[in-house]
Amino acid sequence: MEPAGGARRGGAAAGDAPALPRAAAGAARAGAARSGVRTIAHISDLHFGREDPAIVAALREDLKRAEPDLVAVSGDLTQRARRREFAAARAFLHGLDAPVLAVPGNHDIPLFDLARRLLQPLDRYRQYIHEDDNPFLEDEEMAVLGLNTARATELRGDGRISLSQIEVLRRRLEPLPPVLVKVLVTHHPFVPAPAGPQQALVGRGLLGLQAAEAAGVDIVLAGHLHRGFAGDVRTHHVSIKRSILVFQAGTAVSTRLRGEPNSYNLILLDPPRLSCTVHAWDGQAFRPLAPTRFIKTDDEWRKEG
Numbered sequence: 174m175e176p177a178g179g180a181r182r183g184g185a186a187a188g189d190a191p192a193l194p195r196a197a198a199g200a201a202r203a204g205a206a207r208s209g210v211r212t213i214a215h216i217s218d219l220h221f222g223r224e225d226p227a228i229v230a231a232l233r234e235d236l237k238r239a240e241p242d243l244v245a246v247s248g249d250l251t252q253r254a255r256r257r258e259f260a261a262a263r264a265f266l267h268g269l270d271a272p273v274l275a276v277p278g279n280h281d282i283p284l285f286d287l288a289r290r291l292l293q294p295l296d297r298y299r300q301y302i303h304e305d306d307n308p309f310l311e312d313e314e315m316a317v318l319g320l321n322t323a324r325a326t327e328l329r330g331d332g333r334i335s336l337s338q339i340e341v342l343r344r345r346l347e348p349l350p351p352v353l354v355k356v357l358v359t360h361h362p363f364v365p366a367p368a369g370p371q372q373a374l375v376g377r378g379l380l381g382l383q384a385a386e387a388a389g390v391d392i393v394l395a396g397h398l399h400r401g402f403a404g405d406v407r408t409h410h411v412s413i414k415r416s417i418l419v420f421q422a423g424t425a426v427s428t429r430l431r432g433e434p435n436s437y438n439l440i441l442l443d444p445p446r447l448s449c450t451v452h453a454w455d456g457q458a459f460r461p462l463a464p465t466r467f468i469k470t471d472d473e474w475r476k477e478g
Contacts, residue, residue: 211314213356214241214271215420215438217396220280220427221261222252228426228435228454229265235452235459236269239439243310243317244271247396247422248278248360250302253285259301266302274308276319278360278397279332294325307338309345311353315442318345319358322375332361332397333376339384346388351472354442355390362395364409364419367402369432382406386415391474392440392447393417399424399431401438403449403465405474416474418467420449435459445469446477 214236236244244266251258259281266273282294295306306321320342322332346355361375363382375381375395385393393406401423407413423436435454439461441447450464466477 209314209443211243211312211354211442212239212241213315213317213394213440213442214239214244215247215394215422215440216244216425217247217360217422217437218249218278218399218424218427218429219246219262219265220249220252220424220429221265222255222258223428224261224426225428225435231454231458232426232435232437233265233268236271236437241271241439243315244269244273245317245319245356245358245394246273246275247358247394248276248323249280249396250275250278250298251281252427254281254283254297256297256301259297263301272310274310274317274319274358275302276308276321276358276360277302277306277323279323279327282323282325295321295323307341311349314444315354315356316346316349317356317358318342320381322359322361329373331373331376332359334359334378334381336377336380339377339381342381342384342390343388346385346390349389351389352444354392354444354447355388356392356394357385357390358394360395361397362419362421363393364404364406366398366400366421367404369400372398379410379412382410382413382417385417386413389415390417391469393419394422394438394440395419396422396424399427399429400433401436401451415472418447418474423451423453447474 250262277298281298308319310317320338363378365371402421406417425437439450446468448464448466451462452459467474
């Protein structure tokens with residue numbers, strides 16, 4: 174993987190390690206020996222600063238065994254955007270020895286340091302994790318775009334997509350051939366959880382989904398809710414006519430649970446099929462649950478089984 178050149182914005186303290194290796198075009202080509210097949214480990218809401226060390230160690234080993242072609246991190250790497258929390262998150266991701274594509278979450282923006290929150294909200298994220306908070310990866314089988322939905326002006330932690338990001342989505346994904354599986358990664362969700370207490374959805378979400386529909390996006394990966402589920406955005410957004418699958422991830426390693434155990438998603442792309450398997454913590458290890466399988470027919474993703 175290429176080093177993330179120029180990622181040290183704002184200067185680093187003595188002894189700081191460099192930012193994460195770049196998940197750039199070609200970075201996922203290590204899996205090219207399995208022609209046509211890609212595996213994405215989708216982890217979210219790590220919340221270093223409120224992590225369980227035993228679960229962190231177990232997740233590290235589980236991901237190393239899985240050998241994913243990409244680790245997609247859908248935000249909230251830290252609890253309070255402190256340097257030591259970012260350093261711990263970076264050390265964990267760096268130790269996976271896999272390409273990483275990450276986006277920030279609302280917890281990756283300082284909460285109590287108002288000057289930094291308003292003037293340099295993502296300075297530490299860019300210093301420790303990656304200089305680009307709208308990262309992009311493309312190889313022979315998939316194209317993955319991350320969009321930063323965290324906003325310093327949203328004190329409740331709600332997120333938003335900007336109009337310029339919608340243009341980035343169109344520019345990056347629309348020209349690509351439909352043979353590629355196109356994946357969008359955000360922190361804030363586009364659809365609500367199927368049950369339980371509801372939270373605000375990402376602002377301008379419908380505009381974003383309309384652009385995603387036009388660009389041929391197949392999958393949206395998100396977090397924020399600390400609850401995992403799989404579905405189709407059309408169950409909530411009836412104006413979207415093309416199937417776009419949504420995979421929400423629970424919190425991977427934090428103690429901030431919301432009615433379900435720590436978990437992550439392992440997504441297998443094997444066109445025209447794909448599957449999403451939740452790996453849930455049972456107190457001793459991450460155990461795979463029954464996979465949710467889909468097949469693409471007539472440009473529609475349909476659930477199998």
